[in-house]
Amino acid sequence: MQPHESISAAIEAAKAEGRTGLVPFFTAGYPEPAEFLNTLRAIAEVGDVVEIGVPFSDPMADGMTIQRSSFVAIQKGVTLKWIFDQLESIKGEIKIPIVFMSYLNPLLAFGFEALAQRALDTGVCGFIVPDLPFEESGEIRHALEQKGIGLIQLVTPATPAERLKLLARESRGFLYAVTITGITGGDSGLPADLAGYLDSVSEVSTLPVCAGFGIRSAEDIVNVGKHAAGAIVGSALVEVLEQGADPAIFLRQLR
Amino acid sequence: MKSILEANEAAALRKALINGELPDERGRFGPFGGRYVPETLVPAFERLEEGVKKHLHSPEFQAEFQQELREWVGRPTALSRAPRLSERWGTEVWLKREDLAHTGAHKINNAIGQALLAKRLGAERVIAETGAGQHGVASAAACARVGLPCSVYMGVVDIERQAPNVDRMHRLGAEVLPVETGDKTLRAAINEAMREWVSDPAGIYYLLGSAVGAHPYPYLVRELQSVIGTEARQQMLDLAGSLPDVAFACVGGGSNAIGLFYALLADDVELIGVEAGGTGDGLGQNAATLATGTAGVLQGCYSLILQNDDGQVQETHSISAGLDYSGVGPEHALLQAVGRVTYVTASDDEALEALEELCETEGILTALETAHAYAAAKRWSQEHPGKRILICNSGRGDKDMPTLTKYAARTRTHAAA
Ligand SMILES: Cc1ncc(COP(=O)(O)O)c(C=O)c1O
Numbered sequence: 001m002q003p004h005e006s007i008s009a010a011i012e013a014a015k016a017e018g019r020t021g022l023v024p025f026f027t028a029g030y031p032e033p034a035e036f037l038n039t040l041r042a043i044a045e046v047g048d049v050v051e052i053g054v055p056f057s058d059p060m061a062d063g064m065t066i067q068r069s070s071f072v073a074i075q076k077g078v079t080l081k082w083i084f085d086q087l088e089s090i091k092g093e094i095k096i097p098i099v100f101m102s103y104l105n106p107l108l109a110f111g112f113e114a115l116a117q118r119a120l121d122t123g124v125c126g127f128i129v130p131d132l133p134f135e136e137s138g139e140i141r142h143a144l145e146q147k148g149i150g151l152i153q154l155v156t157p158a159t160p161a162e163r164l165k166l167l168a169r170e171s172r173g174f175l176y177a178v179t180i181t182g183i184t185g186g187d188s189g190l191p192a193d194l195a196g197y198l199d200s201v202s203e204v205s206t207l208p209v210c211a212g213f214g215i216r217s218a219e220d221i222v223n224v225g226k227h228a229a230g231a232i233v234g235s236a237l238v239e240v241l242e243q244g245a246d247p248a249i250f251l252r253q254l255r
Numbered sequence: 256m257k258s259i260l261e262a263n264e265a266a267a268l269r270k271a272l273i274n275g276e277l278p279d280e281r282g283r284f285g286p287f288g289g290r291y292v293p294e295t296l297v298p299a300f301e302r303l304e305e306g307v308k309k310h311l312h313s314p315e316f317q318a319e320f321q322q323e324l325r326e327w328v329g330r331p332t333a334l335s336r337a338p339r340l341s342e343r344w345g346t347e348v349w350l351k352r353e354d355l356a357h358t359g360a361h362k363i364n365n366a367i368g369q370a371l372l373a374k375r376l377g378a379e380r381v382i383a384e385t386g387a388g389q390h391g392v393a394s395a396a397a398c399a400r401v402g403l404p405c406s407v408y409m410g411v412v413d414i415e416r417q418a419p420n421v422d423r424m425h426r427l428g429a430e431v432l433p434v435e436t437g438d439k440t441l442r443a444a445i446n447e448a449m450r451e452w453v454s455d456p457a458g459i460y461y462l463l464g465s466a467v468g469a470h471p472y473p474y475l476v477r478e479l480q481s482v483i484g485t486e487a488r489q490q491m492l493d494l495a496g497s498l499p500d501v502a503f504a505c506v507g508g509g510s511n512a513i514g515l516f517y518a519l520l521a522d523d524v525e526l527i528g529v530e531a532g533g534t535g536d537g538l539g540q541n542a543a544t545l546a547t548g549t550a551g552v553l554q555g556c557y558s559l560i561l562q563n564d565d566g567q568v569q570e571t572h573s574i575s576a577g578l579d580y581s582g583v584g585p586e587h588a589l590l591q592a593v594g595r596v597t598y599v600t601a602s603d604d605e606a607l608e609a610l611e612e613l614c615e616t617e618g619i620l621t622a623l624e625t626a627h628a629y630a631a632a633k634r635w636s637q638e639h640p641g642k643r644i645l646i647c648n649s650g651r652g653d654k655d656m657p658t659l660t661k662y663a664a665r666t667r668t669h670a671a672a
Binding site (some may be wrong): 081103 | 295298442450453552
């Protein structure tokens with residue numbers, strides 16, 4: 001199985017158990033770099049796929065929570081290389097597929113070939129790059145594909161039908177359906193027409209669809225789960241970590 | 256993604272630039288440019304690109320735009336000789352007076368053009384970012400002129416040092432939204448504006464203030480600002496009798512510079528862009544993106560940026576809010592790569608001295624941004640006596656009074672020495 005296929009398989013497996021796939025997101029090294037691996041282990045006990053945020057100085061698609069976590073992590077010395085080194089130190093221990101969420105520039109600075117190789121070596125199966133539209137993604141996609149690593153595409157309620165088909169076809173691992181027209185971390189609730197939107201995304205996608213942005217509670221996950229294979233929980237989890245609470249307890253009550 | 260050009264490639268791109276063939280269909284100036292935006296904004300950028308294609312060079316839009324430039328902005332702006340400054344420097348100095356444009360800087364050329372476009376595209380409201388506050392004031396005025404509500408994002412550091420402009424924006428009916436995140440200057444204000452745009456990509460028109468960002472902004476802003484160079488070129492021929500030997504402009508994002516340079520690219524005129532040298536050469540002490548930056552993606556385009564080895568964008572320092580930015584327009588990155596434009600720096604202190612000298616000799620209080628261009632031109636003059644110099648006087652300095660008052664005591668000592 002290619003690394004990107006293990007992502008799809010993990011979501012499908014949850015579905016086969018009658019569950020909504022749970023994809024927790026957290027910013028690497030936040031609030032404390034020393035706690036990174038313990039947090040990751042705890043999250044991996046409950047999640048089906050884990051999404052690790054690579055901090056960036058200019059997170060233009062993110063709300064206050066993820067901005068704050070990114071700035072603190074950078075200040076405390078978290079870099080892409082550091083995250084890879086940490087993962088390498090516990091290689092084989094994390095049993096669920098790992099996905100990186102990173103803005104393009106840190107990946108560019110690392111170098112795409114080196115990135116794909118290190119991802120392969122450390123169990124990173126896919127990348128989500130929120131400021132990289134498909135049209136600009138040729139080079140990185142090519143480098144990742146050589147190693148079987150997936151570039152996960154995002155679609156949004158603003159995506160026209162034709163483009164939705166294109167992005168569904170080109171995505172790897174899963175198709176990321178952004179639930180709202182907005183940035184991460186909103187607390188204004190999920191939109192009223194969410195079901196219709198997620199159904200239309202699921203309809204065109206052969207990959208499992210995971211919904212993300214603004215999902216905070218068990219109730220949200222039930223609502224999303226009727227129309228999508230998986231749910232991504234980001235800002236809400238980062239806030240739990242911020243308060244020093246146990247991420248596994250929080251995530252268990254979502255499952 | 257590469258940033259170094261082979262010799263033959265550079266030659267071909269230099270020709271394409273001079274012939275006005277760039278950006279290409281994908282918004283690229285050679286390797287630089289492009290469109291790196293969140294998926295939510297992709298349809299909005301496609302609509303904007305279509306709108307620019309349809310309207311910008313249409314006779315109807317151009318007639319309206321030219322009329323506004325003439326009757327409301329007050330164009331053409333003057334070309335002034337600078338006899339007393341010329342005598343001091345030993346060169347023949349000419350000033351393109353963008354400070355005389357309505358609201359006091361070149362920013363208005365772009366703002367009124369984009370406000371007219373926003374109106375045609377059916378926008379419900381306009382958002383903008385500002386550093387020095389000049390683009391904020393210009394946007395507020397232009398939106399009032401066309402009848403659209405306007406919100407301006409401004410870093411709290413800039414709100415303090417450019418206080419007069421905050422007041423002006425309020426009076427012109429705009430809402431000023433303080434930005435507390437990131438570096439609390441221009442870069443943070445752009446991020447915040449992008450975040451707001453993501454919340455309503457169909458209703459909002461984002462009126463970006465410099466030749467930066469994702470395609471089509473660098474192209475759109477250049478086209479709207481190129482009136483500076485087109486006028487200046489003709490005025491030099493009419494008043495001075497020939498083109499200048501060299502032309503100077505300060506470079507923040509690069510809009511007044513590309514506006515001046517674009518019409519002169521094919522001429523035998525040396526072009527020099529001047530960045531903020533701040534207080535020194537170290538990372539974080541200046542905003543010398545072209546002089547010391549490396550290639551990367553920031554706020555929508557691939558260009559040169561100030562960043563560390565991990566790809567984290569670095570904070571900048573400049574005494575002038577309008578130059579205090581870690582990125583630069585992609586067309587400047589290419590103009591430097593192909594060797595058509597040279598980019599140099601001037602320090603905070605040099606800019607302050609130049610500002611004072613211009614006040615004394617020509618009775619013009621220029622903007623701190625603009626003062627950097629004078630500082631570099633003065634240095635150049637020492638090595639090229641007798642040459643003819645054109646400087647883009649991009650804006651007036653009233654907005655800088657809070658900063659100037661703070662430095663007044665020190666500069667007076669300079670003058671006495
Ligand atoms: C008077 C003046 N000149 C220059 C600039 C720098 O911008 P740009 O490089 O886009 O011309 C500013 C920016 O605020 C300005 O107010």
